[in-house]
Amino acid sequence: MGAAIAMAQRGVGLTGVNPSVGCVIVAGGRVVGRGCTAPGGRPHAEAVALAQAGAAAAGADVYVTLEPCAHASLRGPSCADLLVAARPARVVIACRDPDPRTDGAGIARLRAAGIAVSEGACGAAAARPMAGFLMRRRHGRPHVTLKLATSLDGGIALASGESRWITGAAARAHGHLERARADLIVVGRGTLEADWPSLDVRLAGLEARSPARAVLTRGAAPAGWTALADPRAVAATEASTVLVEGGAAAAAAFLAAGLVDRLLLYRAPILIGAGRPALGDIGLATLADAHGRWTLADARALGSDRLEVYERRRD
Amino acid sequence: MGAAIAMAQRGVGLTGVNPSVGCVIVAGGRVVGRGCTAPGGRPHAEAVALAQAGAAAAGADVYVTLEPCAHASLRGPSCADLLVAARPARVVIACRDPDPRTDGAGIARLRAAGIAVSEGACGAAAARPMAGFLMRRRHGRPHVTLKLATSLDGGIALASGESRWITGAAARAHGHLERARADLIVVGRGTLEADWPSLDVRLAGLEARSPARAVLTRGAAPAGWTALADPRAVAATEASTVLVEGGAAAAAAFLAAGLVDRLLLYRAPILIGAGRPALGDIGLATLADAHGRWTLADARALGSDRLEVYERRRD
Numbered sequence: 001m002g003a004a005i006a007m008a009q010r011g012v013g014l015t016g017v018n019p020s021v022g023c024v025i026v027a028g029g030r031v032v033g034r035g036c037t038a039p040g041g042r043p044h045a046e047a048v049a050l051a052q053a054g055a056a057a058a059g060a061d062v063y064v065t066l067e068p069c070a071h072a073s074l075r076g077p078s079c080a081d082l083l084v085a086a087r088p089a090r091v092v093i094a095c096r097d098p099d100p101r102t103d104g105a106g107i108a109r110l111r112a113a114g115i116a117v118s119e120g121a122c123g124a125a126a127a128r129p130m131a132g133f134l135m136r137r138r139h140g141r142p143h144v145t146l147k148l149a150t151s152l153d154g155g156i157a158l159a160s161g162e163s164r165w166i167t168g169a170a171a172r173a174h175g176h177l178e179r180a181r182a183d184l185i186v187v188g189r190g191t192l193e194a195d196w197p198s199l200d201v202r203l204a205g206l207e208a209r210s211p212a213r214a215v216l217t218r219g220a221a222p223a224g225w226t227a228l229a230d231p232r233a234v235a236a237t238e239a240s241t242v243l244v245e246g247g248a249a250a251a252a253a254f255l256a257a258g259l260v261d262r263l264l265l266y267r268a269p270i271l272i273g274a275g276r277p278a279l280g281d282i283g284l285a286t287l288a289d290a291h292g293r294w295t296l297a298d299a300r301a302l303g304s305d306r307l308e309v310y311e312r313r314r315d
Numbered sequence: 316m317g318a319a320i321a322m323a324q325r326g327v328g329l330t331g332v333n334p335s336v337g338c339v340i341v342a343g344g345r346v347v348g349r350g351c352t353a354p355g356g357r358p359h360a361e362a363v364a365l366a367q368a369g370a371a372a373a374g375a376d377v378y379v380t381l382e383p384c385a386h387a388s389l390r391g392p393s394c395a396d397l398l399v400a401a402r403p404a405r406v407v408i409a410c411r412d413p414d415p416r417t418d419g420a421g422i423a424r425l426r427a428a429g430i431a432v433s434e435g436a437c438g439a440a441a442a443r444p445m446a447g448f449l450m451r452r453r454h455g456r457p458h459v460t461l462k463l464a465t466s467l468d469g470g471i472a473l474a475s476g477e478s479r480w481i482t483g484a485a486a487r488a489h490g491h492l493e494r495a496r497a498d499l500i501v502v503g504r505g506t507l508e509a510d511w512p513s514l515d516v517r518l519a520g521l522e523a524r525s526p527a528r529a530v531l532t533r534g535a536a537p538a539g540w541t542a543l544a545d546p547r548a549v550a551a552t553e554a555s556t557v558l559v560e561g562g563a564a565a566a567a568a569f570l571a572a573g574l575v576d577r578l579l580l581y582r583a584p585i586l587i588g589a590g591r592p593a594l595g596d597i598g599l600a601t602l603a604d605a606h607g608r609w610t611l612a613d614a615r616a617l618g619s620d621r622l623e624v625y626e627r628r629r630d
Contacts, residue, residue: 042409068324151605152580152625153593154469162602182480204344252588263586269625270605273597274568281586290466290585296621297613306611306623310467310584 002065007036007045008129013181013209014039017240019066019133023049024089025102027060037300044069046079050086057086065126067119069095070105072252081107084113084180091115095122096132098115098137124297132183132240135261141235143293145262146244146251147175148278155272156248161194163276170303175202178264184239186228189217199245212239216250231257252280263294263310266302309313316409316435319378322351322360323444324335328496328524332555334381334448338364340403353417359384361394365401372401380435381443382412385420395421399428405432410437410445413452414484423560439612439626444616447498447555453606456550460497460577461559461566462490470587476509477592485618486581491516491580495524499554501543503531503565514560527554531565567595578609578625581617 003147007022014020018041025033033056034046046068050057068079068091080102091110096119098104110117113253120126127134135143149167150156157163165172179185180201187197192215200210214226214237221227228234231254244254254260262305284290318494329335333356340348347373350363361383365372383394383406393415398406406425411434412418426430435441440533442449452456464482472478480487494500495516502512507530515525529541529552536542543549546569549557559569569575599605615626 135436148468150469152469152578152609152623153463154467156463158602160600164602166602178463255586255588261388261445268606269611270602271570271594271597271599271609272605273570273594274592275599277589277592279586279588282586284473284586284588284590286450287473287479287481287585287587288589291583294467294586296619298585299621304611306614308467308621 001063001065001092001126002104003031003034004065004094005129006127007034008065011036011039012129013183013241015041015209017041017133017136017238019130021045021064021066021130023062023064023212025049025053025057025060025062027053027056031058041308042075044079045230047076047082050082053086057088059086060080062091064091065094066130067093067095067102067104067108069097069099069102070109071101078106080109081111083115088115090299092118092120093128094120095134098134131261136240141236141259142183142242143233143261144234144244144254144259145178145264146254146260147178147246147266148251149266149268150173150278151268151270151272153271153273154278155206155275156246156278157276158272160202161276164270166270167266167305168303171268171305171307173203174205174302174307175264175266176203178243180206182241183242184212184214184234184237184242186214186216186234186242186244188247188253189215189219190249191245191247192225195234197245211243216253224250231259233276235300248276248278249280251278252282255279255282261312265308265310266305267308268305270274316378316380316441318346318349319380320409320441320444320596322349323380326331326354327444328498328556332356332451332553334445336360336381336445338377338379340368340372340375340377341372342368342448347371347375357390359394362397363389365397368401372403374406375403377403377569379406380409381445382408382410382417382419383425383558384412384414384417385424386416393421395424396432398425400401403430405433407435409435409441410449413449417618419491448562456574457498457552457554457571458556459549459559459569459574460493460579461556461557461569461575462493462561462579462581463566464490464581464583465593466583466587468586468588469593470590471561471585471593472591474590476591481620482581482583482585482620484585485503486583486620489519489617489622490579490581492519493558494526495521497556497558498528499527499529499549499552499557501529501531501549501557501559501565502561503568504530504534505564506562508561512560515529526558531568531595532559541613546574549574563591563593564595566593567597571596571598576627580623580625581620583620605615
């Protein structure tokens, strides 16, 4: 399943409203087929992997990160039907598909055809590449990542407003990679007016993956930008994954609304002191309310900076 | 040498104005003696290790973190003389002793007696247990550690002042261990008046190691406390190692004076937003001045909190 999850990672940010799924087919101890959801959402991962495997899929083990779809479309048969035709011995599924057109129907169809199905716990690693899809299906809104690039003491600028640069080249490149994986980037009106950020992906080979842009404002948005009157308005966009890039007021507005699912914390080994803090008022009444919300999911060095990724606990 | 450095760690905070030194004696591939500077500063590590080794020290290899002293005292002969009498084949020394009574004289005496001496680079790991001693000798002031316990966004309290607790039990216990390793703890006047902190070591078995207490104030200090009119006044105390525990103004004053050698950064997985920041004005004019000052020396988990230790670069 680890290999299937790694396949799924490849499609993140490319599959639109569809989930990025990974599929690996193993026969006789060898990988005979693998695939991930293609850009735009079709073909599905299982179709790609089955086409690779050909006749070797018969009697094989299929590992797939999301339940195979049970609904045929104009663009082809359902993955459940493709699997029934290929006759694998076993299908191992990490997450059940919350799409009401599938939601267990894919599993039922496989079992009815005599194929063994193991349904695994939908662990954090398997859910991550399709976090946007799952959030859309379960809560009717996109998955939201908040990016903060701060000094060790939580500053994002000097009191003068000087903010270039706090983090170094490696951290900034990583930030561009995160842009490439998002459908929509949001900034606050203050950041838009102060910086007129282009918010594009400046990484060789990924320039075409620059996401759509939105600004948090009750007023009008400039050409090429969407206006969001409130953080909750992201639900009405087409985005499955949103990256909030600042500034402090916009970041705080998303946090206060309880809409941040993931924190990307880039930290430079510097101290700023009295400067501009990373966050405005997030509506916290007591310290007790602040605890238990975030779990560290990743920590790594990026040059002399450090990246920490925290995920919101929703248990 | 790693084993000798580990021995030296044992004496940190116990040796007063003397450095905490470690010594390991190896003969025929076996450790035949080891020692660290005893509480109060005597006997020295070499004397302890040589007493353990006895006749086995003849022809052995001696690893010691600081150059053996060349000056006899009322409390005993010099370590250089003890080593000459014990006749090891070789003495490996990490750091040269900056004390003018030794400063190369210990090495010269060993060599004059026909003992091979290897003088290693005084690396960060070997210097750390005697950081206070080295800072006193080289710069005439104690080694200063600044402790900050913050949220992910650098807050130390809510706007209301509520600050208990940001970090959890494991981080707070670690903070008490750091107190036990310091000679003097400093807080600002605001922290003293708001909290009347006892600043003692609340760890079983270490209660007796509570350090002296000072408050940064131009006024008078309460009984049992020393008043420091300015951060630079730590030079006039007897302390070799100082721990600054806050608040934001005191922390900033030590940073602005360029007196902080080590940062202890305890961070809880919480966000506070608009609250009280960890630092006041540190006198930073441009971001360029902030870079290149700090190097990560350690990072670890303490419960759900994280500790990072940064050391000031002085190159």
